[in-house]
Structure formats: C-alpha cells, structure tokens
Amino acid sequence: MNIDLLDKQYFNKPFIILANGQYPSHPAALNKLHTAGTIICTDGSANKLLENGLTPNVIIGDMDSTTVGQDSFKGLYVKISDQDNTDLDKALEWCKVNSLSQLTVLGTSQLREDHTIGNLMLLANYSEELDINFVTDYFTITCHHGKRSFTSFKQQLVSLLPVEDIKSITTEGLEFPLIDELFPLSSRGISNRATGHQFIISSSGKIWVFRSHSE
C-alpha cells in the first residue's frame, strides 16, 4: 500500500520502527520511543509495544505473530505475505516506497542471533537509500561508505566492523588511527575510542559504525 493514497500528514516525524528483538531498556533507546511522531511495528513487536503502554501507528508484516487484529486496530495495518524476506525488510521497503527516509530502528538485536545479523545486513543494504540509525541498549549503529564525520565525546567507545573486505580506510579523531589501510572482515576495529568532539571515517567500502551512548 502506498500512503500517497492516504493523508501523508498522518505520519509525523520522527519515524521509529520497533523490530521484534529485545524490547529496549536503555534510556537512550526508550527516549526514542517516547518522543516518536510515528511508531511502526513489525508484526510481533506490536504486542511488546502495547504491553509497555504505547500504541503503534502502523503494523507491517506477514501478521503471523501479532495478536492485534486488523478489525480492532485503528492505525494502518499493512499485511504483506512473502516468505523471502523478514518483517523488518518489509517495513524498510514500505518506508522507502512511501518516502519516509529518516528512520530510527529499535529492537534489532539480542535474542535470536540470526535476526541480529540479518537486521545489520538490512541496515547495510538500505543505508544507501535511507538515513537509518539502529539504536540498541549499547550503541547507535549506522552503515556508510565514502567520507563521513560524526560528532562524538572524549573517550566515546567507537567500534568499526567491515561489511565487506575494504581496500582502504582512513580515520581521524580516533585513539587507534587507521591510515589508508586494508580492512578485511575481522574483529580488529572493535573498541576504538574517540579523542574529542568529532571523528571522521573515509572508507572505500561499507562499514558498520557502532557509537556508545553518552550516559
């Protein structure tokens, strides 16, 4: 369903997707939910949101997990039956089609590890077209290639993990700098630290950037 058919004013920023991993507990993540303009749930996560006293604006998925019925739900109920992709994939595709391009996604991790990795692969794939932050109880996670700067705080934990074998990466403003280095699939970019209020990454290939919360 394309929401051009609906009143677009219905959807207010900021747009939050709640995926069906562990419900957030860190204040940085919970705050995103409580200040959301629009909360989009992926199937079973609607149950968790309701149990926590909040109501989804949109529910998207194959609807084999949520106990919220289409008839009783006052928001937008988008049933997409397709076994080739996950409910978060369906939700991101729906956001892309409907030009909801700035997204914070919660509940992407913990519980089943296949979902945690699969969700990060979705972040890598959609990050070329959408501006997506995953916010977990530990990190804000984004995915990039090319050059990008980030605001930071001194001693902020910053982990870099390559999505693919990277031919050249250079960083500025991190405690352990990388200078035009190869960055193959490995765990060696874990637990770097920001040295000040900004760091810059220039990467020829896609990397996941994990930034710890400020408190």
Added chain:
Amino acid sequence: MNIDLLDKQYFNKPFIILANGQYPSHPAALNKLHTAGTIICTDGSANKLLENGLTPNVIIGDMDSTTVGQDSFKGLYVKISDQDNTDLDKALEWCKVNSLSQLTVLGTSQLREDHTIGNLMLLANYSEELDINFVTDYFTITCHHGKRSFTSFKQQLVSLLPVEDIKSITTEGLEFPLIDELFPLSSRGISNRATGHQFIISSSGKIWVFRSHSE
C-alpha cells in the same frame, strides 16, 4: 606460549572456550560446559565461570578484565597484550598454534552487538583451519563453504546467512530449497526448516549456518 613445551596430556577433549558475552542459560549450551575436558576462558569470562561454580583450565587474554591473579591461578595463564585483536581472537590463535582443532565456543553473543558480529567474523576466518561450533542459547552456529551435510530433525529451524556475496548455493532437505542461486548479503535465508534427518548445503562462498537446538 606453545604447549609442546608442556605435557599435552594436560589438555583433555572436548575443548570448550568460554567467551565474554552472556553466560549460557540453555541446557544445550550449559551441558557443553559441564562435560568439558578443558575449559579455556577469555580474560573476563573466567570471573563468570568461577561465579557459576566451575574452574577454568586456561585463561587467555590481555588480562585487563579478569580478577583472577596469575599467582593464585593453578591452570595455564596466557597473557597476550595486543590491542589489534580481541581476547577470543587470541584464544583461537593459541588453539590453532597448539593443535587444539575441535572447539566449541560459548558466550559469543548477546550483550555488546559489536562483539557478537566480530565473534562471527572470527568464526568465518578460523573455520578454514579449525573445526569450530559456536553454541548459543538459540543455535549451534558453524561456517562453511563447499559441500557439507548436517544431521537434523524434522522442522528444525535452519537459518543461512552469507558471510560474503555468494555466486551459487544449492540446498537439499530444507523446506524452502535454493537451487544454484545467487545469495547476496541479505536476511532472506532466515527461518528455513529441515524436512527430515539430513540436509545438505553446497555453497561457492562462505555462509553461516544456524541450527536450533532439539529441545
């Protein structure tokens, strides 16, 4: 330290590494700990093991987290200071050098997501030289390329995730078969099911295979 210098009989099979993610709670994972011949802890995981009433045989890492002191510890204490790799990387490298080639690794996931992904990348890198199973509260996770068969049970949850873009993958014995297909980085291989007592995967590139526990 190379244990050729020591009495190799000291190390009994099965070899278990406990990494510093969440301590296991599923019986399938706990049983591995309780029937271990040798338990190797990565730095801080030694504390968790001792809190749970078990004693490590080996502790490996940069030793910035464990409260176990070298003087009081009766097992093998292998301090390796190297900020380029994680404690699990150090432990796997040590096992490789010392020909401990069949390894079950616990505590690889949950908690910090950068460690979860980094640990899976280590599995991908070391699986060419070592026979490694990650056992979590949800899955046994392995990494392969080429052709391999797996014992299974009907309706066992099997998720396949590509480590790299795969040019050709074929499966037998899974509910949603793949036949000489491209398998790019995505979440589409999640939540397949075994149809019987065996399934076979032939893949031209590396994949992670997630198999659910039998109970």
